[in-house]
Amino acid sequence: VSARFETVTIIGVGLLGSSLGLAMKARSLAGTIRGVGHRQESLDKALAVGAVDEVAFDAREASREAALVVICTPAALVPPMLDEIRPVCAADTIVTDVASTKAAIANHARETWPAPLRVVASHPMAGSEKFGPEYGRPDFYEGTVTIVEPLTTHAPDAHAAVCALWQAVGSTLVEIPPPTHDALLARTSHIPHVVAACLSVLADRLGDVRAVAGKGFSDVTRVAAGRPELWRDICLTNDHAIAEGLGELIAGLDTVRRHISDGAGDELAQFFDAAARARARVVRE
Amino acid sequence: VSARFETVTIIGVGLLGSSLGLAMKARSLAGTIRGVGHRQESLDKALAVGAVDEVAFDAREASREAALVVICTPAALVPPMLDEIRPVCAADTIVTDVASTKAAIANHARETWPAPLRVVASHPMAGSEKFGPEYGRPDFYEGTVTIVEPLTTHAPDAHAAVCALWQAVGSTLVEIPPPTHDALLARTSHIPHVVAACLSVLADRLGDVRAVAGKGFSDVTRVAAGRPELWRDICLTNDHAIAEGLGELIAGLDTVRRHISDGAGDELAQFFDAAARARARVVRE
Numbered sequence: 001v002s003a004r005f006e007t008v009t010i011i012g013v014g015l016l017g018s019s020l021g022l023a024m025k026a027r028s029l030a031g032t033i034r035g036v037g038h039r040q041e042s043l044d045k046a047l048a049v050g051a052v053d054e055v056a057f058d059a060r061e062a063s064r065e066a067a068l069v070v071i072c073t074p075a076a077l078v079p080p081m082l083d084e085i086r087p088v089c090a091a092d093t094i095v096t097d098v099a100s101t102k103a104a105i106a107n108h109a110r111e112t113w114p115a116p117l118r119v120v121a122s123h124p125m126a127g128s129e130k131f132g133p134e135y136g137r138p139d140f141y142e143g144t145v146t147i148v149e150p151l152t153t154h155a156p157d158a159h160a161a162v163c164a165l166w167q168a169v170g171s172t173l174v175e176i177p178p179p180t181h182d183a184l185l186a187r188t189s190h191i192p193h194v195v196a197a198c199l200s201v202l203a204d205r206l207g208d209v210r211a212v213a214g215k216g217f218s219d220v221t222r223v224a225a226g227r228p229e230l231w232r233d234i235c236l237t238n239d240h241a242i243a244e245g246l247g248e249l250i251a252g253l254d255t256v257r258r259h260i261s262d263g264a265g266d267e268l269a270q271f272f273d274a275a276a277r278a279r280a281r282v283v284r285e
Numbered sequence: 286v287s288a289r290f291e292t293v294t295i296i297g298v299g300l301l302g303s304s305l306g307l308a309m310k311a312r313s314l315a316g317t318i319r320g321v322g323h324r325q326e327s328l329d330k331a332l333a334v335g336a337v338d339e340v341a342f343d344a345r346e347a348s349r350e351a352a353l354v355v356i357c358t359p360a361a362l363v364p365p366m367l368d369e370i371r372p373v374c375a376a377d378t379i380v381t382d383v384a385s386t387k388a389a390i391a392n393h394a395r396e397t398w399p400a401p402l403r404v405v406a407s408h409p410m411a412g413s414e415k416f417g418p419e420y421g422r423p424d425f426y427e428g429t430v431t432i433v434e435p436l437t438t439h440a441p442d443a444h445a446a447v448c449a450l451w452q453a454v455g456s457t458l459v460e461i462p463p464p465t466h467d468a469l470l471a472r473t474s475h476i477p478h479v480v481a482a483c484l485s486v487l488a489d490r491l492g493d494v495r496a497v498a499g500k501g502f503s504d505v506t507r508v509a510a511g512r513p514e515l516w517r518d519i520c521l522t523n524d525h526a527i528a529e530g531l532g533e534l535i536a537g538l539d540t541v542r543r544h545i546s547d548g549a550g551d552e553l554a555q556f557f558d559a560a561a562r563a564r565a566r567v568v569r570e
Contacts, residue, residue, distance in 0.1 A: 216412075
Protein backbone atom coordinates (compact mmCIF):
# COMPACT_ATOMS: atom_id res chain seq x y z
CA VAL A 1 0.00 0.00 0.00
CA SER A 2 1.37 3.39 -0.95
CA ALA A 3 1.56 6.15 1.63
CA ARG A 4 1.94 8.79 -1.07
CA PHE A 5 -0.93 11.27 -1.58
CA GLU A 6 -1.02 13.92 -4.31
CA THR A 7 -3.08 16.50 -2.43
CA VAL A 8 -3.05 16.52 1.37
CA THR A 9 -5.07 18.84 3.59
CA ILE A 10 -3.92 19.22 7.18
CA ILE A 11 -6.58 20.91 9.28
CA GLY A 12 -4.89 22.43 12.31
CA VAL A 13 -1.22 23.32 11.95
CA GLY A 14 -0.11 23.00 15.56
CA LEU A 15 2.68 20.76 16.75
CA LEU A 16 1.14 17.52 15.43
CA GLY A 17 -0.14 18.96 12.14
CA SER A 18 3.02 20.78 11.20
CA SER A 19 5.17 17.82 12.22
CA LEU A 20 3.08 15.61 9.96
CA GLY A 21 3.55 18.03 7.07
CA LEU A 22 7.30 18.14 7.64
CA ALA A 23 7.48 14.34 7.98
CA MET A 24 5.51 13.75 4.75
CA LYS A 25 7.61 16.25 2.81
CA ALA A 26 10.89 14.84 4.11
CA ARG A 27 9.81 11.40 2.85
CA SER A 28 8.18 12.60 -0.40
CA LEU A 29 4.81 11.27 0.76
CA ALA A 30 2.85 14.27 -0.50
CA GLY A 31 2.46 16.29 -3.66
CA THR A 32 0.91 19.50 -2.35
CA ILE A 33 0.09 20.07 1.33
CA ARG A 34 -2.56 22.62 2.27
CA GLY A 35 -2.57 23.83 5.83
CA VAL A 36 -5.80 25.07 7.43
CA GLY A 37 -5.92 27.20 10.54
CA HIS A 38 -7.92 30.03 12.06
CA ARG A 39 -5.02 32.28 12.97
CA GLN A 40 -2.87 33.99 10.35
CA GLU A 41 0.14 33.83 12.66
CA SER A 42 0.05 30.03 12.93
CA LEU A 43 -0.44 29.65 9.20
CA ASP A 44 2.51 31.96 8.53
CA LYS A 45 4.68 29.95 10.87
CA ALA A 46 3.63 26.65 9.27
CA LEU A 47 4.56 28.05 5.87
CA ALA A 48 7.81 29.47 7.20
CA VAL A 49 9.00 26.15 8.64
CA GLY A 50 8.03 24.41 5.39
CA ALA A 51 5.33 22.21 6.93
CA VAL A 52 2.78 23.17 4.25
CA ASP A 53 2.84 24.54 0.69
CA GLU A 54 -0.40 26.54 0.81
CA VAL A 55 -2.56 27.89 3.60
CA ALA A 56 -6.24 28.61 4.02
CA PHE A 57 -8.79 29.63 6.65
CA ASP A 58 -11.64 27.68 5.07
CA ALA A 59 -11.40 23.97 5.84
CA ARG A 60 -14.21 23.12 3.42
CA GLU A 61 -12.63 24.78 0.42
CA ALA A 62 -9.18 23.44 1.33
CA SER A 63 -10.50 19.87 1.57
CA ARG A 64 -12.23 19.84 -1.83
CA GLU A 65 -11.10 16.82 -3.84
CA ALA A 66 -8.15 16.17 -1.49
CA ALA A 67 -6.66 12.68 -1.59
CA LEU A 68 -6.05 12.79 2.17
CA VAL A 69 -7.47 15.01 4.90
CA VAL A 70 -5.87 14.84 8.35
CA ILE A 71 -7.79 16.64 11.10
CA CYS A 72 -5.29 17.83 13.71
CA THR A 73 -7.65 19.87 15.91
CA PRO A 74 -8.49 19.25 19.57
CA ALA A 75 -10.83 16.27 20.01
CA ALA A 76 -14.13 18.12 20.42
CA LEU A 77 -13.69 19.90 17.09
CA VAL A 78 -13.22 16.74 15.04
CA PRO A 79 -16.91 15.71 14.67
CA PRO A 80 -18.07 19.19 13.53
CA MET A 81 -15.07 19.32 11.19
CA LEU A 82 -16.13 16.00 9.66
CA ASP A 83 -19.59 17.51 9.06
CA GLU A 84 -17.96 20.58 7.54
CA ILE A 85 -15.84 18.77 4.97
CA ARG A 86 -18.10 15.83 4.10
CA PRO A 87 -19.93 17.62 1.24
CA VAL A 88 -16.70 18.42 -0.62
CA CYS A 89 -14.79 15.19 -0.15
CA ALA A 90 -14.33 13.12 -3.32
CA ALA A 91 -15.59 9.54 -3.47
CA ASP A 92 -12.05 8.35 -2.78
CA THR A 93 -10.92 10.96 -0.23
CA ILE A 94 -9.37 9.37 2.83
CA VAL A 95 -9.83 11.11 6.19
CA THR A 96 -8.08 10.56 9.48
CA ASP A 97 -7.39 12.56 12.66
CA VAL A 98 -4.91 12.65 15.52
CA ALA A 99 -7.15 13.33 18.54
CA SER A 100 -6.46 11.77 21.93
CA THR A 101 -9.99 10.40 22.36
CA LYS A 102 -11.52 8.12 19.76
CA ALA A 103 -14.98 6.67 20.49
CA ALA A 104 -16.99 9.88 19.97
CA ILE A 105 -15.14 10.59 16.72
CA ALA A 106 -15.39 7.05 15.35
CA ASN A 107 -19.09 6.88 16.25
CA HIS A 108 -19.81 10.19 14.59
CA ALA A 109 -18.03 9.10 11.42
CA ARG A 110 -20.03 5.88 11.31
CA GLU A 111 -23.31 7.75 11.76
CA THR A 112 -22.65 10.43 9.15
CA TRP A 113 -20.22 9.20 6.52
CA PRO A 114 -21.10 7.05 3.48
CA ALA A 115 -20.27 3.32 3.59
CA PRO A 116 -17.79 1.79 3.09
CA LEU A 117 -16.23 4.16 5.54
CA ARG A 118 -13.22 6.18 4.39
CA VAL A 119 -12.76 7.90 7.77
CA VAL A 120 -10.20 5.96 9.83
CA ALA A 121 -9.68 7.32 13.33
CA SER A 122 -6.10 7.31 14.56
CA HIS A 123 -4.17 8.52 17.58
CA PRO A 124 -0.43 8.99 17.25
CA MET A 125 0.81 8.98 20.84
CA ALA A 126 3.22 11.80 20.40
CA GLY A 127 3.09 15.08 22.16
CA SER A 128 4.91 17.57 24.17
CA GLU A 129 4.24 20.39 26.57
CA LYS A 130 5.31 22.56 23.66
CA PHE A 131 2.77 23.40 21.01
CA GLY A 132 2.60 25.46 17.87
CA PRO A 133 3.90 24.96 14.33
CA GLU A 134 7.32 26.36 15.24
CA TYR A 135 8.06 23.22 17.27
CA GLY A 136 7.21 20.88 14.38
CA ARG A 137 9.89 18.33 13.46
CA PRO A 138 10.10 15.88 10.53
CA ASP A 139 11.20 13.13 12.96
CA PHE A 140 8.42 13.92 15.46
CA TYR A 141 6.57 10.62 14.88
CA GLU A 142 9.65 8.39 14.77
CA GLY A 143 9.66 5.88 17.57
CA THR A 144 6.08 6.69 18.59
CA VAL A 145 3.10 4.33 18.76
CA THR A 146 -0.02 5.13 16.76
CA ILE A 147 -3.32 3.57 17.72
CA VAL A 148 -5.59 2.99 14.71
CA GLU A 149 -9.09 1.59 14.90
CA PRO A 150 -9.28 -1.98 13.52
CA LEU A 151 -10.76 -2.58 10.06
CA THR A 152 -14.54 -2.96 10.48
CA THR A 153 -16.94 -1.19 8.12
CA HIS A 154 -14.12 0.75 6.46
CA ALA A 155 -13.09 0.63 2.84
CA PRO A 156 -10.07 -1.65 3.13
CA ASP A 157 -7.90 0.57 0.90
CA ALA A 158 -8.61 3.62 3.08
CA HIS A 159 -7.79 1.71 6.25
CA ALA A 160 -4.59 0.35 4.70
CA ALA A 161 -3.53 3.80 3.49
CA VAL A 162 -3.94 5.38 6.93
CA CYS A 163 -1.92 2.56 8.48
CA ALA A 164 0.75 2.98 5.78
CA LEU A 165 0.90 6.72 6.43
CA TRP A 166 1.73 6.38 10.12
CA GLN A 167 4.24 3.64 9.49
CA ALA A 168 5.87 5.71 6.74
CA VAL A 169 6.51 8.60 9.14
CA GLY A 170 8.15 6.22 11.61
CA SER A 171 5.38 5.19 14.00
CA THR A 172 4.54 1.68 15.17
CA LEU A 173 0.89 0.67 14.70
CA VAL A 174 -1.36 -0.82 17.36
CA GLU A 175 -4.97 -1.57 16.44
CA ILE A 176 -7.41 -1.00 19.29
CA PRO A 177 -11.21 -0.49 19.07
CA PRO A 178 -12.17 3.11 19.95
CA PRO A 179 -14.08 2.35 23.20
CA THR A 180 -11.17 0.23 24.48
CA HIS A 181 -8.78 2.98 23.42
CA ASP A 182 -10.67 5.51 25.49
CA ALA A 183 -10.82 3.25 28.56
CA LEU A 184 -7.08 2.54 28.37
CA LEU A 185 -6.06 6.12 27.69
CA ALA A 186 -8.26 7.41 30.52
CA ARG A 187 -6.00 5.57 32.96
CA THR A 188 -2.63 5.89 31.27
CA SER A 189 -2.93 9.48 30.09
CA HIS A 190 -6.07 11.49 30.85
CA ILE A 191 -6.39 10.79 34.59
CA PRO A 192 -2.63 11.15 35.16
CA HIS A 193 -2.97 14.55 33.51
CA VAL A 194 -5.83 15.61 35.80
CA VAL A 195 -3.81 14.41 38.78
CA ALA A 196 -0.67 16.26 37.68
CA ALA A 197 -2.76 19.40 37.40
CA CYS A 198 -4.29 18.93 40.88
CA LEU A 199 -0.85 18.25 42.39
CA SER A 200 0.51 21.45 40.86
CA VAL A 201 -2.29 23.46 42.43
CA LEU A 202 -1.81 21.70 45.79
CA ALA A 203 1.94 22.45 45.96
CA ASP A 204 1.49 26.03 44.81
CA ARG A 205 -0.92 26.73 47.67
CA LEU A 206 1.95 26.69 50.19
CA GLY A 207 3.58 29.70 48.57
CA ASP A 208 7.15 29.57 47.33
CA VAL A 209 8.09 25.89 47.24
CA ARG A 210 10.50 26.23 44.31
CA ALA A 211 13.60 25.45 46.41
CA VAL A 212 12.33 22.03 47.46
CA ALA A 213 10.46 20.91 44.33
CA GLY A 214 12.92 18.44 42.87
CA LYS A 215 13.11 16.18 39.85
CA GLY A 216 10.42 13.87 41.23
CA PHE A 217 7.86 16.68 41.40
CA SER A 218 8.90 17.93 38.00
CA ASP A 219 8.45 14.45 36.49
CA VAL A 220 5.10 13.80 38.17
CA THR A 221 3.61 17.11 37.06
CA ARG A 222 5.30 17.61 33.66
CA VAL A 223 2.15 16.82 31.65
CA ALA A 224 0.29 19.56 33.51
CA ALA A 225 2.22 22.10 31.43
CA GLY A 226 0.07 21.12 28.43
CA ARG A 227 -2.53 23.19 26.62
CA PRO A 228 -5.74 23.88 28.60
CA GLU A 229 -8.15 23.68 25.63
CA LEU A 230 -6.70 20.36 24.52
CA TRP A 231 -7.22 18.82 27.94
CA ARG A 232 -10.67 20.34 28.38
CA ASP A 233 -11.66 18.66 25.11
CA ILE A 234 -10.16 15.36 26.18
CA CYS A 235 -12.16 15.47 29.42
CA LEU A 236 -15.36 16.39 27.59
CA THR A 237 -15.01 13.68 24.93
CA ASN A 238 -13.92 10.85 27.26
CA ASP A 239 -16.09 11.89 30.18
CA HIS A 240 -17.42 8.51 31.29
CA ALA A 241 -14.11 6.64 31.43
CA ILE A 242 -12.30 9.56 33.08
CA ALA A 243 -15.02 10.19 35.69
CA GLU A 244 -15.23 6.49 36.53
CA GLY A 245 -11.46 6.14 36.87
CA LEU A 246 -11.25 9.33 38.96
CA GLY A 247 -13.83 7.81 41.29
CA GLU A 248 -11.67 4.70 41.73
CA LEU A 249 -8.56 6.83 42.20
CA ILE A 250 -10.25 8.94 44.88
CA ALA A 251 -11.29 5.78 46.71
CA GLY A 252 -7.71 4.47 46.50
CA LEU A 253 -6.24 7.71 47.82
CA ASP A 254 -8.77 7.76 50.64
CA THR A 255 -7.73 4.25 51.67
CA VAL A 256 -4.09 5.31 51.82
CA ARG A 257 -5.06 8.38 53.79
CA ARG A 258 -6.84 6.20 56.33
CA HIS A 259 -3.83 3.87 56.60
CA ILE A 260 -1.64 6.92 57.27
CA SER A 261 -4.01 8.32 59.91
CA ASP A 262 -4.22 4.87 61.53
CA GLY A 263 -0.42 4.42 61.48
CA ALA A 264 -1.02 1.15 59.60
CA GLY A 265 2.57 0.43 58.59
CA ASP A 266 2.08 -3.09 57.24
CA GLU A 267 -0.82 -1.98 55.03
CA LEU A 268 1.23 0.95 53.72
CA ALA A 269 4.25 -1.22 52.93
CA GLN A 270 2.00 -3.72 51.14
CA PHE A 271 0.35 -0.93 49.18
CA PHE A 272 3.65 0.60 48.02
CA ASP A 273 5.02 -2.83 47.18
CA ALA A 274 1.92 -3.74 45.12
CA ALA A 275 2.09 -0.37 43.37
CA ALA A 276 5.75 -0.80 42.40
CA ARG A 277 4.87 -4.23 40.96
CA ALA A 278 1.86 -2.79 39.13
CA ARG A 279 4.02 -0.07 37.58
CA ALA A 280 6.59 -2.62 36.46
CA ARG A 281 3.80 -4.45 34.59
CA VAL A 282 2.50 -1.28 32.95
CA VAL A 283 5.66 0.61 32.01
CA ARG A 284 8.20 -0.62 29.48
CA GLU A 285 11.59 0.35 30.88
CA VAL B 286 34.89 25.34 58.72
CA SER B 287 36.54 22.08 57.82
CA ALA B 288 34.50 19.27 56.38
CA ARG B 289 37.21 16.73 57.18
CA PHE B 290 36.49 14.12 59.85
CA GLU B 291 39.04 11.56 61.08
CA THR B 292 36.59 8.79 61.93
CA VAL B 293 33.24 8.64 60.19
CA THR B 294 30.48 6.14 60.88
CA ILE B 295 27.82 5.70 58.20
CA ILE B 296 24.85 3.78 59.54
CA GLY B 297 23.01 2.26 56.58
CA VAL B 298 25.07 1.60 53.46
CA GLY B 299 22.33 1.90 50.83
CA LEU B 300 22.42 4.27 47.89
CA LEU B 301 22.70 7.43 50.00
CA GLY B 302 25.11 6.02 52.58
CA SER B 303 27.51 4.43 50.13
CA SER B 304 27.40 7.49 47.86
CA LEU B 305 28.33 9.66 50.85
CA GLY B 306 31.26 7.35 51.65
CA LEU B 307 32.47 7.47 48.05
CA ALA B 308 32.01 11.25 47.88
CA MET B 309 33.94 11.82 51.13
CA LYS B 310 36.78 9.52 50.06
CA ALA B 311 37.02 11.09 46.61
CA ARG B 312 37.45 14.49 48.28
CA SER B 313 39.68 13.31 51.18
CA LEU B 314 37.04 14.39 53.70
CA ALA B 315 37.41 11.31 55.90
CA GLY B 316 40.19 9.37 57.60
CA THR B 317 38.52 6.04 58.25
CA ILE B 318 34.90 5.30 57.28
CA ARG B 319 33.02 2.57 59.09
CA GLY B 320 29.90 1.22 57.43
CA VAL B 321 27.11 -0.27 59.51
CA GLY B 322 24.42 -2.52 58.10
CA HIS B 323 22.31 -5.49 59.10
CA ARG B 324 22.96 -7.61 56.02
CA GLN B 325 26.38 -9.09 55.24
CA GLU B 326 25.69 -8.81 51.52
CA SER B 327 25.18 -5.03 51.61
CA LEU B 328 28.25 -4.55 53.77
CA ASP B 329 30.33 -6.67 51.38
CA LYS B 330 29.10 -4.59 48.43
CA ALA B 331 29.84 -1.31 50.22
CA LEU B 332 33.38 -2.54 50.92
CA ALA B 333 33.78 -3.80 47.34
CA VAL B 334 32.83 -0.46 45.76
CA GLY B 335 35.16 1.33 48.18
CA ALA B 336 32.44 3.31 49.97
CA VAL B 337 33.71 2.26 53.43
CA ASP B 338 36.97 1.02 54.94
CA GLU B 339 35.52 -1.17 57.67
CA VAL B 340 32.12 -2.76 58.26
CA ALA B 341 30.14 -3.70 61.34
CA PHE B 342 26.71 -4.95 62.35
CA ASP B 343 26.69 -3.14 65.69
CA ALA B 344 25.89 0.55 65.27
CA ARG B 345 26.72 1.32 68.89
CA GLU B 346 30.20 -0.17 68.78
CA ALA B 347 30.90 1.36 65.38
CA SER B 348 29.87 4.84 66.59
CA ARG B 349 32.11 4.85 69.66
CA GLU B 350 34.24 8.01 69.70
CA ALA B 351 33.43 8.78 66.04
CA ALA B 352 34.01 12.36 64.90
CA LEU B 353 30.94 12.16 62.64
CA VAL B 354 28.01 9.76 62.55
CA VAL B 355 25.65 9.92 59.57
CA ILE B 356 22.45 7.92 59.96
CA CYS B 357 21.32 6.78 56.50
CA THR B 358 18.43 4.53 57.49
CA PRO B 359 14.74 4.99 56.60
CA ALA B 360 13.12 7.80 58.59
CA ALA B 361 11.35 5.73 61.25
CA LEU B 362 14.63 4.10 62.32
CA VAL B 363 16.48 7.35 62.95
CA PRO B 364 15.06 8.17 66.45
CA PRO B 365 15.74 4.67 67.86
CA MET B 366 19.20 4.79 66.26
CA LEU B 367 19.88 8.09 68.04
CA ASP B 368 18.94 6.36 71.32
CA GLU B 369 21.20 3.46 70.45
CA ILE B 370 24.35 5.48 69.81
CA ARG B 371 23.92 8.31 72.32
CA PRO B 372 25.73 6.52 75.20
CA VAL B 373 28.90 5.96 73.15
CA CYS B 374 29.18 9.29 71.36
CA ALA B 375 32.06 11.48 72.47
CA ALA B 376 31.43 14.98 73.80
CA ASP B 377 32.37 16.38 70.40
CA THR B 378 30.77 13.76 68.13
CA ILE B 379 28.65 15.34 65.41
CA VAL B 380 25.56 13.47 64.22
CA THR B 381 23.39 14.00 61.18
CA ASP B 382 21.00 11.95 59.06
CA VAL B 383 19.58 11.91 55.52
CA ALA B 384 15.93 11.00 56.11
CA SER B 385 13.13 12.50 54.02
CA THR B 386 11.07 13.64 57.01
CA LYS B 387 12.56 15.88 59.64
CA ALA B 388 10.26 17.10 62.43
CA ALA B 389 9.99 13.80 64.32
CA ILE B 390 13.75 13.31 64.15
CA ALA B 391 14.65 16.87 65.12
CA ASN B 392 12.15 16.79 68.01
CA HIS B 393 13.50 13.48 69.26
CA ALA B 394 17.07 14.78 69.18
CA ARG B 395 16.05 17.90 71.16
CA GLU B 396 14.28 15.79 73.76
CA THR B 397 17.05 13.25 74.28
CA TRP B 398 20.44 14.72 73.39
CA PRO B 399 22.60 16.90 75.63
CA ALA B 400 22.67 20.66 74.98
CA PRO B 401 24.13 22.39 73.08
CA LEU B 402 22.81 20.01 70.48
CA ARG B 403 25.31 18.23 68.26
CA VAL B 404 22.63 16.42 66.23
CA VAL B 405 21.85 18.45 63.10
CA ALA B 406 19.04 17.01 60.97
CA SER B 407 19.59 17.20 57.23
CA HIS B 408 17.84 16.03 54.08
CA PRO B 409 19.88 15.79 50.90
CA MET B 410 17.24 15.75 48.16
CA ALA B 411 18.89 13.09 46.11
CA GLY B 412 17.45 9.77 45.29
CA SER B 413 16.65 7.30 42.67
CA GLU B 414 14.39 4.37 42.07
CA LYS B 415 17.60 2.35 42.34
CA PHE B 416 18.81 1.45 45.78
CA GLY B 417 21.67 -0.49 47.31
CA PRO B 418 25.38 0.23 47.75
CA GLU B 419 26.20 -1.00 44.24
CA TYR B 420 24.57 2.12 42.78
CA GLY B 421 26.61 4.49 44.95
CA ARG B 422 28.49 7.22 43.09
CA PRO B 423 31.03 9.78 44.33
CA ASP B 424 29.22 12.51 42.37
CA PHE B 425 25.77 11.47 43.67
CA TYR B 426 25.25 14.67 45.70
CA GLU B 427 26.62 17.07 43.11
CA GLY B 428 23.99 19.50 41.91
CA THR B 429 21.51 18.44 44.59
CA VAL B 430 19.86 20.59 47.25
CA THR B 431 20.27 19.66 50.90
CA ILE B 432 17.84 21.00 53.46
CA VAL B 433 19.44 21.55 56.87
CA GLU B 434 17.61 22.75 59.97
CA PRO B 435 18.56 26.31 60.90
CA LEU B 436 20.90 26.92 63.84
CA THR B 437 18.77 27.05 67.00
CA THR B 438 19.89 25.22 70.15
CA HIS B 439 22.76 23.52 68.32
CA ALA B 440 26.44 23.83 69.05
CA PRO B 441 27.44 26.29 66.34
CA ASP B 442 30.53 24.27 65.34
CA ALA B 443 28.43 21.12 64.86
CA HIS B 444 25.88 22.96 62.74
CA ALA B 445 28.62 24.57 60.66
CA ALA B 446 30.38 21.24 60.15
CA VAL B 447 27.24 19.52 58.87
CA CYS B 448 26.61 22.41 56.48
CA ALA B 449 30.24 22.25 55.33
CA LEU B 450 29.97 18.49 54.75
CA TRP B 451 27.05 18.76 52.32
CA GLN B 452 28.59 21.67 50.50
CA ALA B 453 31.88 19.81 50.23
CA VAL B 454 30.21 16.88 48.44
CA GLY B 455 28.63 19.26 45.94
CA SER B 456 25.19 20.03 47.37
CA THR B 457 23.56 23.46 47.72
CA LEU B 458 22.27 24.26 51.21
CA VAL B 459 18.80 25.51 52.06
CA GLU B 460 17.92 26.08 55.71
CA ILE B 461 14.32 25.27 56.57
CA PRO B 462 12.82 24.52 60.01
CA PRO B 463 11.80 20.85 60.32
CA PRO B 464 8.00 21.41 60.57
CA THR B 465 8.07 23.64 57.48
CA HIS B 466 10.26 21.09 55.72
CA ASP B 467 7.70 18.38 56.38
CA ALA B 468 4.78 20.52 55.19
CA LEU B 469 6.59 21.45 51.96
CA LEU B 470 7.87 17.96 51.24
CA ALA B 471 4.42 16.46 51.85
CA ARG B 472 3.16 18.35 48.79
CA THR B 473 6.23 18.28 46.57
CA SER B 474 7.34 14.72 47.23
CA HIS B 475 5.36 12.52 49.61
CA ILE B 476 1.85 13.06 48.22
CA PRO B 477 3.07 12.90 44.59
CA HIS B 478 4.56 9.54 45.51
CA VAL B 479 1.30 8.24 46.99
CA VAL B 480 -0.50 9.46 43.88
CA ALA B 481 2.00 7.83 41.52
CA ALA B 482 1.48 4.58 43.40
CA CYS B 483 -2.33 4.84 43.18
CA LEU B 484 -2.13 5.66 39.46
CA SER B 485 0.02 2.60 38.84
CA VAL B 486 -2.54 0.38 40.54
CA LEU B 487 -5.40 2.05 38.65
CA ALA B 488 -3.82 1.50 35.22
CA ASP B 489 -2.78 -2.05 36.00
CA ARG B 490 -6.39 -2.99 36.83
CA LEU B 491 -7.32 -2.86 33.13
CA GLY B 492 -4.96 -5.72 32.31
CA ASP B 493 -2.25 -5.35 29.71
CA VAL B 494 -1.95 -1.62 29.03
CA ARG B 495 1.76 -1.74 28.21
CA ALA B 496 1.26 -0.85 24.53
CA VAL B 497 -0.45 2.45 25.30
CA ALA B 498 1.43 3.57 28.42
CA GLY B 499 3.70 6.25 26.98
CA LYS B 500 6.33 8.62 28.27
CA GLY B 501 3.74 10.71 30.11
CA PHE B 502 2.60 7.76 32.21
CA SER B 503 6.17 6.70 32.79
CA ASP B 504 7.09 10.20 34.01
CA VAL B 505 4.05 10.60 36.24
CA THR B 506 4.56 7.24 37.96
CA ARG B 507 8.38 6.98 38.00
CA VAL B 508 8.68 7.65 41.73
CA ALA B 509 6.34 4.72 42.44
CA ALA B 510 9.20 2.38 41.57
CA GLY B 511 10.85 3.32 44.89
CA ARG B 512 11.39 1.18 47.94
CA PRO B 513 8.21 0.25 49.88
CA GLU B 514 9.74 0.39 53.38
CA LEU B 515 11.20 3.84 52.71
CA TRP B 516 7.83 5.23 51.69
CA ARG B 517 5.97 3.50 54.49
CA ASP B 518 8.34 5.22 56.92
CA ILE B 519 7.88 8.57 55.23
CA CYS B 520 4.10 8.24 55.53
CA LEU B 521 4.32 7.20 59.18
CA THR B 522 6.71 10.00 60.17
CA ASN B 523 4.95 12.80 58.26
CA ASP B 524 1.43 11.54 58.81
CA HIS B 525 -0.36 14.80 59.60
CA ALA B 526 0.92 16.86 56.66
CA ILE B 527 0.43 14.00 54.19
CA ALA B 528 -3.08 13.12 55.40
CA GLU B 529 -4.13 16.77 55.32
CA GLY B 530 -2.75 17.31 51.83
CA LEU B 531 -4.33 14.10 50.58
CA GLY B 532 -7.66 15.37 51.86
CA GLU B 533 -7.26 18.59 49.85
CA LEU B 534 -6.14 16.63 46.82
CA ILE B 535 -9.17 14.33 47.00
CA ALA B 536 -11.45 17.37 47.21
CA GLY B 537 -9.71 18.87 44.16
CA LEU B 538 -10.04 15.68 42.14
CA ASP B 539 -13.68 15.39 43.09
CA THR B 540 -14.33 18.92 41.84
CA VAL B 541 -12.74 18.06 38.48
CA ARG B 542 -14.76 14.86 38.33
CA ARG B 543 -17.96 16.88 38.83
CA HIS B 544 -16.97 19.33 36.11
CA ILE B 545 -16.40 16.40 33.76
CA SER B 546 -19.72 14.76 34.60
CA ASP B 547 -21.48 18.13 34.16
CA GLY B 548 -19.73 18.80 30.84
CA ALA B 549 -18.53 22.10 32.32
CA GLY B 550 -16.03 23.05 29.62
CA ASP B 551 -15.26 26.58 30.79
CA GLU B 552 -14.54 25.41 34.34
CA LEU B 553 -12.27 22.64 33.02
CA ALA B 554 -10.31 24.99 30.77
CA GLN B 555 -9.90 27.43 33.67
CA PHE B 556 -8.75 24.63 35.95
CA PHE B 557 -6.13 23.34 33.49
CA ASP B 558 -4.94 26.86 32.78
CA ALA B 559 -4.58 27.66 36.50
CA ALA B 560 -2.76 24.37 37.03
CA ALA B 561 -0.25 25.04 34.24
CA ARG B 562 0.44 28.46 35.79
CA ALA B 563 0.77 26.91 39.26
CA ARG B 564 3.28 24.39 37.96
CA ALA B 565 5.30 27.12 36.28
CA ARG B 566 5.59 28.85 39.66
CA VAL B 567 6.64 25.67 41.46
CA VAL B 568 9.04 23.99 39.03
CA ARG B 569 12.37 25.44 37.98
CA GLU B 570 12.70 24.59 34.31
